[in-house]
Amino acid sequence: xxxxxxxxxxxxxxxxxxxxxxxxxxxxxxxxxxxxxxxxxxxxxxxxxxxxxxxxxxxxxxxxxxxxxxxxxxxxxxxxxxxxxxxxxxxxxxxxxxxxxxxxxxxxxxxxxxxxxxxxxxxxxxxxxxxxxxxxxxxxxxxxxxxxxxxxxxxxxxxxxxxxxxxxxxxxxxxxxxxxxxxxxxxxxxxxxxxxxxxxxxxxxxxxxxxxxxxxxxxxxxxxxxxxxxxxxxxxxxxxxxxxxxxxxxxxxxxxxxxxxxxxxxxxxxxxxxxxxxxxxxxxxxxxxxxxxxxxxxxxxxxxxxxxxxxxxxxx
Numbered sequence: 589x590x591x592x593x594x595x596x597x598x599x600x601x602x603x604x605x606x607x608x609x610x611x612x613x614x615x616x617x618x619x620x621x622x623x624x625x626x627x628x629x630x631x632x633x634x635x636x637x638x639x640x641x642x643x644x645x646x647x648x649x650x651x652x653x654x655x656x657x658x659x660x661x662x663x664x665x666x667x668x669x670x671x672x673x674x675x676x677x678x679x680x681x682x683x684x685x686x687x688x689x690x691x692x693x694x695x696x697x698x699x700x701x702x703x704x705x706x707x708x709x710x711x712x713x714x715x716x717x718x719x720x721x722x723x724x725x726x727x728x729x730x731x732x733x734x735x736x737x738x739x740x741x742x743x744x745x746x747x748x749x750x751x752x753x754x755x756x757x758x759x760x761x762x763x764x765x766x767x768x769x770x771x772x773x774x775x776x777x778x779x780x781x782x783x784x785x786x787x788x789x790x791x792x793x794x795x796x797x798x799x800x801x802x803x804x805x806x807x808x809x810x811x812x813x814x815x816x817x818x819x820x821x822x823x824x825x826x827x828x829x830x831x832x833x834x835x836x837x838x839x840x841x842x843x844x845x846x847x848x849x850x851x852x853x854x855x856x857x858x859x860x861x862x863x864x865x866x867x868x869x870x871x872x873x874x875x876x877x878x879x880x881x882x883x884x885x886x887x888x889x890x891x892x893x894x895x896x897x898x899x900x901x902x903x904x
Contacts, residue, residue: 611819612821613819630650631648646722655714658709663890667700675719676717740766743756792824806828808820850862
């Protein structure tokens with residue numbers, strides 16, 4: 589699931605100084621996606637007051653719901669897409685020749701770099717789908733690297749007491765993901781049985797956030813139910829986690845991202861001209877994006893740019 593809004597909002601993103609330890613909730617917003625029939629996602633990142641958590645710059649949760657996902661080829665630049673299905677199966681095809689099915693417990697990581705295109709189709713007749721998709725902003729010196737794709741069928745698990753954390757990217761404790769990361773970060777899927785009280789090791793120089801997907805947790809002394817993102821700031825050596833009931837959550841963290849970013853549609857760049865150029869290249873079928881086999885040339889057209897120059901802004 590990519591950002592398929594017909595009229596995507598402008599999301600300029602400028603980094604902020606280390607905030608120190610905080611506990612602040614950011615509500616999700618429902619976003620209908622025109623490229624997927626009858627599908628609405630809960631968008632958690634970016635937020636006006638929180639455009640990034642480390643290099644994590646986008647987070648959608650989809651489902652659980654029965655839906656027929658049919659996302660035709662569309663472009664990306666300047667980022668990595670991280671697809672983590674919780675229920676259901678998704679077929680991924682892209683312009684570097686990948687054609688794979690991703691299932692629960694498996695990770696798809698696509699690095700767009702200078703430009704890539706891909707499609708996503710659910711398997712089965714209106715299956716039950718539940719997934720999170722995240723984007724990682726590439727640092728300036730790697731924003732134009734060659735596009736690539738990797739799939740990881742098994743991932744390391746960090747355990748402490750009864751908590752099990754599948755490490756999608758980066759490292760948590762002694763568990764290190766094989767997925768390619770271009771900035772220091774961590775992403776993990778936490779499963780916490782009811783009655784668990786424990787502590788996760790953190791890095792003081794990372795900022796962190798937690799999205800509860802199912803159940804309810806007590807995190808750093810704050811009750812967190814499914815839905816909003818709990819931002820935790822920086823300066824923590826550990827994070828206390830208690831399960832009020834069986835719960836599942838996504839932990840995100842990383843060094844506060846130093847680059848000014850402008851995000852629009854499926855592009856991450858540094859200024860208006862970079863975004864406008866990527867849009868024009870997609871509309872003109874420029875070779876930078878390649879072609880996705882199996883769709884007879886069908887693709888999603890780019891929305892119109894807004895009638896303003898896209899500029900970065902600071903966190904609110």
